[in-house]
Amino acid sequence: xxxxxxLALVLLILTAAVWTVAVxxxxxxxxxxIVVGLLLSLAWVRLNAVxxxxxxxxxxxxxxxxxxxxxxARLVPRPAESVLPHPAMWILTGLLCSVIAAxxxxxxxxxxxxxxxxxxxxxxxxxxLGLGNPVTVVLLAYRALDTLLEKxxxxxxxxxxxxxxxxxxxGGAPASLRAQQSSGALRLLAQVLPPVGVVIxxxxxxxxxxxxxxxxxxxxxxxxxxxxxMMADLRExxxxxxxxxxxxxxLGPVVFLVAGFAGFWIANGFLSYPPAFAKxxxxxxxxxxxxxxxxxxxxxxxGPAARAPR
Amino acid sequence: MIDFLYGAAALLLLLxxxxxxxxxxxxxxxxxxxxxQLLGTGGGAIALLIATASGITAIIDIALVLAxxxxxxxxxLTLGEPGTKQPDGQANP
Numbered sequence: 001x002x003x004x005x006x007l008a009l010v011l012l013i014l015t016a017a018v019w020t021v022a023v024x025x026x027x028x029x030x031x032x033x034i035v036v037g038l039l040l041s042l043a044w045v046r047l048n049a050v051x052x053x054x055x056x057x058x059x060x061x062x063x064x065x066x067x068x069x070x071x072x073a074r075l076v077p078r079p080a081e082s083v084l085p086h087p088a089m090w091i092l093t094g095l096l097c098s099v100i101a102a103x104x105x106x107x108x109x110x111x112x113x114x115x116x117x118x119x120x121x122x123x124x125x126x127x128x129l130g131l132g133n134p135v136t137v138v139l140l141a142y143r144a145l146d147t148l149l150e151k152x153x154x155x156x157x158x159x160x161x162x163x164x165x166x167x168x169x170x171g172g173a174p175a176s177l178r179a180q181q182s183s184g185a186l187r188l189l190a191q192v193l194p195p196v197g198v199v200i201x202x203x204x205x206x207x208x209x210x211x212x213x214x215x216x217x218x219x220x221x222x223x224x225x226x227x228x229x230m231m232a233d234l235r236e237x238x239x240x241x242x243x244x245x246x247x248x249x250x251l252g253p254v255v256f257l258v259a260g261f262a263g264f265w266i267a268n269g270f271l272s273y274p275p276a277f278a279k280x281x282x283x284x285x286x287x288x289x290x291x292x293x294x295x296x297x298x299x300x301x302x303g304p305a306a307r308a309p310r
Numbered sequence: 311m312i313d314f315l316y317g318a319a320a321l322l323l324l325l326x327x328x329x330x331x332x333x334x335x336x337x338x339x340x341x342x343x344x345x346x347q348l349l350g351t352g353g354g355a356i357a358l359l360i361a362t363a364s365g366i367t368a369i370i371d372i373a374l375v376l377a378x379x380x381x382x383x384x385x386x387l388t389l390g391e392p393g394t395k396q397p398d399g400q401a402n403p
Contacts, residue, residue, distance in 0.1 A: 005320035012327045019334055027387075031342045034383055035333055038349045041372065042323070045360055050368045057372050061350065062379035066386040186385060197378055204371065212368040221375065224382050231385055 006046055013039045026072045034065040050212035051135040054204070058220040066227060067301050070177075074303070130279040132210030139214070140282045144271040148260065151253045151289060154296050158249060162240055164304040171241030171309040174302035178233040190232030197225035205290040209279065215252075215286045219293030226298045237302040239309055245295065252292030256285050315363035319356045326352030343387045350380030 016039060020032030037060025044053035122142060123134060131137050139147050165172075201221035208214030229235050238245050259281050260271040267274045273281050326349050333345035354373040361369035 005316070005323055008320070008323060008327065012323070012330060016330060016333070019330075025339075027339050028336070028342055031339065031346055031387075032333065035330070035346045035349055038346065038353050038376070041376070042353055042356060045357055045369055045372060048366070050366065050372065053369075053372050054375060057353075057375045058379060061376065062382050065383045069386045183388075186388070189381065189385070193378070193381070200374055200378055204375075207371070211371075213371060217375070221378065224379055228382060228385065231388075 009039065009043055009046065013043060026075070027069065030065060030068040030072060033068065034061060037061045037064070051133075051214065054212055054214075054217045058217045058224075062224050063220050063297055063301070066224075070301055070303070128275045128278070129273070129282070130275075131282065133208060133212060133214075135212065136208050136214055136282070136286075140285065141273065141278070144256075144260070148253065148256050148271070151256065151292065154293065155249060155253060158296050158299055161300055161304055165240070165306075166304075169305040169308055171239060172305040172307040173239045173309075174237040174299070174304060175306035176233070176236060177227065177230040177302060186232045187234065190228045190234055194225040194229055197221055197228075201225065201290070201294070205286055206283075208286060209283055215289040216293060219290040220297060222290065222294035223297035223301075226294065227301055230298075230302070237299070240299070240305050241309055245299070248295045249292060249299070252285075252289035255288035259285050312363045315359050319359040319363070322352050322356050322359070326356075339387060343384055347380055347384055350376050350383070354380070 013036060016032055016036045020029050020036055023029050023032060037056055040060060041053045041056040044050075044056055119134075122138060126132075126134060126137050129137055129141055131141075201218045203218075204213040204221060205215055205218035206213075208218065230237055240246075259273075263270055263272040266277070329345040329348040329352075331345075332348075333342045336342050354376040357369050357373040357376065361367060361373070
């Protein structure tokens with residue numbers, strides 16, 4: 001009986017996913033993608049993976065949707081029929097996707113016996129760090145190196161976007177994000193929502209230490225609020241040559257690196273924390289990372305500079 | 311009571327799922343986006359019901375994020391309507 005709603009959810013996800021792939025219009029496909037993200041977030045809720053569900057809701061539903069819609073708006077429109085690839089490409093893509101899907105299904109249906117898991121050991125040592133959320137413990141303590149590199153990749157992605165800037169605009173501001181018709185409703189929304197959103201973003205970061213939540217989810221919510229203000233034309237995107245902006249972009253990775261190297265002196269080595277100070281260090285690193293993620297995501301959506309510096 | 315809450319969540323899922331029909335038929339992007347909006351609101355309600363039924367209060371945060379960002383995606387759609395020019399002179403396809 002309880003299986004039936006889950007089956008319905010799976011069916012909805014599959015339907016939305018197939019439609020997203022099949023639809024010809026770019027913008028419609030992005031909307032389909034947002035819908036799939038929302039449904040997936042519900043699926044993660046049903047699997048009790050609340051951290052993943054939060055990330056999917058924030059990034060899949062909000063940030064990526066906006067990023068892709070903005071990309072659609074910038075691309076040169078082409079008639080849908082002219083972009084059909086060669087049939088051999090279709091078959092190859094379909095085959096490769098089927099192999100991946102079948103492989104994943106095989107892993108899920110026929111799990112290794114006994115299941116290979118480090119979860120009991122991870123949970124056993126959590127007390128030493130003073131954190132209550134196992135996901136945050138893994139991300140910022142056990143596998144801190146992965147997380148650090150992941151944040152550096154974000155900075156590299158932003159540099160990659162900025163390198164697309166034409167020569168004469170270097171250092172200037174990205175193209176305006178404002179909507180075509182300036183609307184009073186949008187302005188009101190951009191004035192009312194951000195105070196609430198900023199509180200929720202900070203709450204998610206702070207909460208991440210002991211409950212589901214964390215830097216990426218909180219940072220994404222903060223970025224979304226900033227973008228909303230830019231879309232309502234209350235603020236323009238900043239010029240990319242600003243030192244404050246660039247400092248904010250690297251603040252998170254730098255603080256993380258400093259904390260990492262400090263581990264040589266105050267603990268056992270790179271990225272290890274002394275048990276007594278583990279929680280304060282992790283919370284400070286998380287706060288700096290969230291700020292950097294918010295700025296990087298905002299500037300990634302804004303895109304390369306498109307105006308000469310003033 | 312718990313069965314009732316799960317049942318209500320399932321019913322909401324089915325009803326908002328019907329909204330997918332609007333996403334597929336369209337015809338305008340705004341119509342499709344409305345289906346996504348409905349799913350965002352419905353998803354928030356479903357998350358709240360599951361949070362109460364299962365006792366995992368962290369799921370409430372998901373409802374919070376969904377409610378916050380649902381409006382955001384709709385605003386994003388107003389970017390780049392075809393055939394308009396941006397005031398800074400950059401052609402917007």
